[in-house]
Amino acid sequence: MTAKNAFYAQSGGVTAVINASACGVIETARQHPDKIANVYAGRNGIIGALTEDLIDTSQESEDAIAALRYTPSGAFGSCRYKLKSLEANKREYERLIEVFKAHDIGYFFYNGGGDSADTCFKVSQLSETMGFPVQAIHVPKTVDNDLPITDNCPGFGSVAKYIATSALEASFDVRSMAKTSTKIFVLEVMGRHAGWIAAAGGLIEDHGMPVAVLFPEIEFDQDRFLAKVKAMVDAHDFCTIVVSEGAKYPDGRFLAEQGTRDAFGHAQLGGAAPVVANLVKEALGYKFHWAVADYLQRAARHLASKTDVEQAYATGRAAVELALTGENAIMPTIDRVSSDPYQWQVGKAPLSEVANVEKFMPREFITDDGFGITAACKSYLLPLIQGEDYPPFENGLPRFVTLKNTAVEKRLDAFEL
Amino acid sequence: MTAKNAFYAQSGGVTAVINASACGVIETARQHPDKIANVYAGRNGIIGALTEDLIDTSQESEDAIAALRYTPSGAFGSCRYKLKSLEANKREYERLIEVFKAHDIGYFFYNGGGDSADTCFKVSQLSETMGFPVQAIHVPKTVDNDLPITDNCPGFGSVAKYIATSALEASFDVRSMAKTSTKIFVLEVMGRHAGWIAAAGGLIEDHGMPVAVLFPEIEFDQDRFLAKVKAMVDAHDFCTIVVSEGAKYPDGRFLAEQGTRDAFGHAQLGGAAPVVANLVKEALGYKFHWAVADYLQRAARHLASKTDVEQAYATGRAAVELALTGENAIMPTIDRVSSDPYQWQVGKAPLSEVANVEKFMPREFITDDGFGITAACKSYLLPLIQGEDYPPFENGLPRFVTLKNTAVEKRLDAFEL
Numbered sequence: 001m002t003a004k005n006a007f008y009a010q011s012g013g014v015t016a017v018i019n020a021s022a023c024g025v026i027e028t029a030r031q032h033p034d035k036i037a038n039v040y041a042g043r044n045g046i047i048g049a050l051t052e053d054l055i056d057t058s059q060e061s062e063d064a065i066a067a068l069r070y071t072p073s074g075a076f077g078s079c080r081y082k083l084k085s086l087e088a089n090k091r092e093y094e095r096l097i098e099v100f101k102a103h104d105i106g107y108f109f110y111n112g113g114g115d116s117a118d119t120c121f122k123v124s125q126l127s128e129t130m131g132f133p134v135q136a137i138h139v140p141k142t143v144d145n146d147l148p149i150t151d152n153c154p155g156f157g158s159v160a161k162y163i164a165t166s167a168l169e170a171s172f173d174v175r176s177m178a179k180t181s182t183k184i185f186v187l188e189v190m191g192r193h194a195g196w197i198a199a200a201g202g203l204i205e206d207h208g209m210p211v212a213v214l215f216p217e218i219e220f221d222q223d224r225f226l227a228k229v230k231a232m233v234d235a236h237d238f239c240t241i242v243v244s245e246g247a248k249y250p251d252g253r254f255l256a257e258q259g260t261r262d263a264f265g266h267a268q269l270g271g272a273a274p275v276v277a278n279l280v281k282e283a284l285g286y287k288f289h290w291a292v293a294d295y296l297q298r299a300a301r302h303l304a305s306k307t308d309v310e311q312a313y314a315t316g317r318a319a320v321e322l323a324l325t326g327e328n329a330i331m332p333t334i335d336r337v338s339s340d341p342y343q344w345q346v347g348k349a350p351l352s353e354v355a356n357v358e359k360f361m362p363r364e365f366i367t368d369d370g371f372g373i374t375a376a377c378k379s380y381l382l383p384l385i386q387g388e389d390y391p392p393f394e395n396g397l398p399r400f401v402t403l404k405n406t407a408v409e410k411r412l413d414a415f416e417l
Numbered sequence: 418m419t420a421k422n423a424f425y426a427q428s429g430g431v432t433a434v435i436n437a438s439a440c441g442v443i444e445t446a447r448q449h450p451d452k453i454a455n456v457y458a459g460r461n462g463i464i465g466a467l468t469e470d471l472i473d474t475s476q477e478s479e480d481a482i483a484a485l486r487y488t489p490s491g492a493f494g495s496c497r498y499k500l501k502s503l504e505a506n507k508r509e510y511e512r513l514i515e516v517f518k519a520h521d522i523g524y525f526f527y528n529g530g531g532d533s534a535d536t537c538f539k540v541s542q543l544s545e546t547m548g549f550p551v552q553a554i555h556v557p558k559t560v561d562n563d564l565p566i567t568d569n570c571p572g573f574g575s576v577a578k579y580i581a582t583s584a585l586e587a588s589f590d591v592r593s594m595a596k597t598s599t600k601i602f603v604l605e606v607m608g609r610h611a612g613w614i615a616a617a618g619g620l621i622e623d624h625g626m627p628v629a630v631l632f633p634e635i636e637f638d639q640d641r642f643l644a645k646v647k648a649m650v651d652a653h654d655f656c657t658i659v660v661s662e663g664a665k666y667p668d669g670r671f672l673a674e675q676g677t678r679d680a681f682g683h684a685q686l687g688g689a690a691p692v693v694a695n696l697v698k699e700a701l702g703y704k705f706h707w708a709v710a711d712y713l714q715r716a717a718r719h720l721a722s723k724t725d726v727e728q729a730y731a732t733g734r735a736a737v738e739l740a741l742t743g744e745n746a747i748m749p750t751i752d753r754v755s756s757d758p759y760q761w762q763v764g765k766a767p768l769s770e771v772a773n774v775e776k777f778m779p780r781e782f783i784t785d786d787g788f789g790i791t792a793a794c795k796s797y798l799l800p801l802i803q804g805e806d807y808p809p810f811e812n813g814l815p816r817f818v819t820l821k822n823t824a825v826e827k828r829l830d831a832f833e834l
Contacts, residue, residue: 044596077595169713169717170713173715203814289711292690294587294707295586296583298590299583299587299589395803
């Protein structure tokens with residue numbers, strides 16, 4: 001068997017550790033030059049494959065590739081672009097085959113979440129549907145932690161560690177201020193559909209901090225929420241509220257959608273945190289502060305979970321190893337062997353069962369009152385935030401790598417997306 | 418000379434390192450039992466002195482006091498409470514003397530910013546104005562970095578490091594997403610009057626990131642700002658915007674004040690970041706993300722600047738040492754000896770020249786176009802963010818200390834604020 005080239009690309013929202021998976025893929029591929037000649041990265045995800053915009057990773061030094069392990073973001077660019085079905089857009093699939101043939105690509109590694117798994121699954125079917133042999137392996141990645149089958153998703157542990165640490169630090173702060181000033185602190189976190197990230201905020205309860213969590217999975221009940229906040233402030237003189245961007249009213253509207261207009265009548269985009277803060281202020285009169293972490297949380301490589309970094313690397317490495325054993329249409333998973341002590345191993349799941357399936361917080365992970373996390377949830381979460389893995393700092397700031405990203409010479413005509 | 422007790426309290430907004438100053442005060446005082454019998458901390462700042470709500474720090478172990486060095490927030494509680502003038506409220510000054518006498522307090526250490534320096538200055542005048550001998554030393558603290566005379570303020574370096582790191586990480590993120598999704602990232606930072614914190618965001622320019630900074634010191638010129646953003650996106654396909662909460666329109670209105678109303682006609686509190694993001698979206702059509710760091714930035718002990726921690730500790734220690742040499746009505750300062758290599762020493766400034774004076778960004782620290790920082794500003798800022806000083810982590814989260822805060826027995830009648 002002659003060596004084939006591999007295609008690797010990053011898709012969807014990037015994370016603090018998706019580049020650690022890239023590092024795992026490329027370093028492992030380089031150990032098998034007899035089977036994988038070169039790794040071509042897609043510039044901006046699948047778009048790079050469609051437009052033949054390929055990056056020659058062999059031009060990057062060993063040191064540069066190693067530095068991906070501690071560099072947040074997607075080093076080759078990501079995209080939000082989902083392949084349509086074969087029936088709806090056969091032209092795109094024909095183009096992929098054309099590009100794969102032109103560059104002798106036999107392996108397709110796609111690094112992303114649920115939507116991206118769908119793209120990867122469609123590519124994995126090319127041998128069957130279009131008669132072109134390519135092995136497609138999905139590398140899991142999502143801060144939302146909502147992929148099925150795998151116990152958790154690379155990217156999530158680091159966000160969870162960041163949110164729990166930040167909520168803890170801010171709770172110390174507001175506790176100091178509560179006597180004459182701020183009594184409530186509201187932190188808005190990511191997770192439009194699933195409350196995994198918000199749940200991490202609930203961990204600070206065991207550090208003595210009164211906290212209420214607003215999950216997307218639980219309908220927002222304003223009266224019960226205000227009663228909860230009042231009870232916490234009565235008991236502690238302060239409290240912290242962690243609200244998911246996906247928290248919703250019973251009628252399905254997001255808390256963030258207030259239908260507000262600016263002075264010119266334009267719709268005003270807000271955020272759930274200021275809405276919740278103002279609600280409490282109006283009902284209970286407490287002075288508040290609020291923060292919206294947004295990209296800071298998913299880019300915060302400076303506070304990555306060591307466990308998360310190791311799992312991101314391991315799934316990248318496993319993807320290549322699985323491909324070399326002839327697998328197709330699968331995703332390496334993280335399988336939990338035990339929680340205490342935490343032990344895990346890499347398993348695998350068929351993409352047909354992964355694509356487009358979302359995993360929500362189980363109800364038994366949320367306390368009966370809907371505002372906290374249970375012991376079961378804590379023993380699920382805590383292993384995922386274990387360990388620190390600081391990037392190197394230079395002159396006061398992290399020393400991240402920006403790759404050369406040298407383009408592979410094009411051999412085909414241009415393609416309009 | 419018999420030993421007297423010392424009073425120590427924390428005032429105003431807390432920081433990631435104000436407890437490092439507390440640590441410096443208490444550890445140093447403990448080394449001089451012949452002169453300082455005990456350190457009584459005010460619960461919630463000067464309010465603790467007025468209400469005789471004193472904390473007996475001798476009840477705290479050496480380890481607990483040492484742990485203050487890496488614990489953010491104000492361990493004894495802070496307050497926003499400014500003493501009126503002697504003429505306006507003589508009753509408060511009489512009460513302070515009553516409390517100081519009852520607890521044999523001869524030293525007054527107040528840890529805060531400009532307003533707090535005013536309170537400390539008033540206390541320092543008690544021997545002259547009211548015939549009661551007490552030495553009052555102010556320990557500088559403010560994330561806003563706006564105290565005069567001192568080269569910089571403890572608390573600022575850590576926020577600057579956090580903001581520069583976070584802006585850098587988020588810039589890597591948005592750069593990855595720009596092809597098909599987010600092109601601009603807006604980060605709102607603290608600093609209502611002075612743009613020091615916003616300036617730190619400008620440091621990422623030297624890491625290859627296109628960035629515009631909106632300072633409170635520079636009137637917001639919408640057309641020039643939009644032209645700047647467009648030029649950056651044309652050149653790089655993305656950009657980052659760091660906006661101070663204090664950024665203002667030419668008519669003096671804050672950007673954050675949009676006069677928006679919710680569905681019930683209530684005034685809506687926003688934030689400068691969403692305003693700027695929406696402005697760019699409407700004018701230029703770029704997809705955006707925005708974050709408001711709020712308390713996260715000033716509580717982020719997990720990413721403190723080592724230089725800042727050392728200076729916070731050193732000014733606390735110096736306050737005690739200055740008191741023991743008989744000083745009154747002064748503040749230890751950080752004096753820069755050289756920038757490269759960075760060398761500093763502790764000096765002192767009279768409180769009469771510190772109280773109520775704000776230090777703004779000098780115009781020569783801001784680029785001509787008003788959207789960036791100059792080389793002079795960079796060489797001012799960079800030394801202050803040098804070095805990392807991670808707190809210990811346990812089970813995935815920082816191990817901060819919560820003191821026992823045992824109350825000193827009251828000897829006086831209650832006092833109404």
